[in-house]
Amino acid sequence: KQEVTQIPAALSVPEGENLVLNCSFTDSAIYNLQWFRQDPGKGLTSLLLIQSSQREQTSGRLNASLDKSSGRSTLYIAASQPGDSATYLCAVTGAAGNKLTFGGGTRVLVKP
């Protein structure tokens, strides 16, 4: 059974610092990995999707890497801003492509 872990559970950084968020998974037979952002009381917003054949994806200040062999993905957010404060979740889709397994999320606070 796939297990997805995100450590740390919470992170606080000063504005301008780069953010590094970690996601690890136990089964390397994945279809894709997706990073989401969730604001309090809201749904999830898709940030980046990495297919199993890809090593990384970039969107603006966001960059996500994927290392299937070690079961890890990292989300980098450059030059953090207070508006980046949210919970970030990663989710892995199994090789069959029909079910996602979510990590518990990392709650980020960027202090002005």
Place this chain on the structure above:
Amino acid sequence: DGGITQSPKYLFRKEGQNVTLSCEQNLNHDAMYWYRQDPGQGLRLIYYSQIVNDFQKGDIAEGYSVSREKKESFPLTVTSAQKNPTAFYLCASSGGGTGELFFGEGSRLTVL
């Protein structure tokens, strides 16, 4: 605007009552999902449907029921058999071959 609409946003239920949460999408996605989110826990899959008139149980289906009579709609009924229904419920859909998942804004159910 294309997206996923969940209603109601907030719902209160007395013990012993069934309630139905609505989920509608206009993204022309084949697959739809229902997740439950509890404080301090990751998202857990309740039911999913990959095609009209077909659906599968997720990890925590007991006490819930769904239907998929139309491609755009995937309502979730929380029955009186669900022992701890107070939670935040999220509907999602995916399609287009990438497997990218898109979420609605969620419905918060409180049992009085």
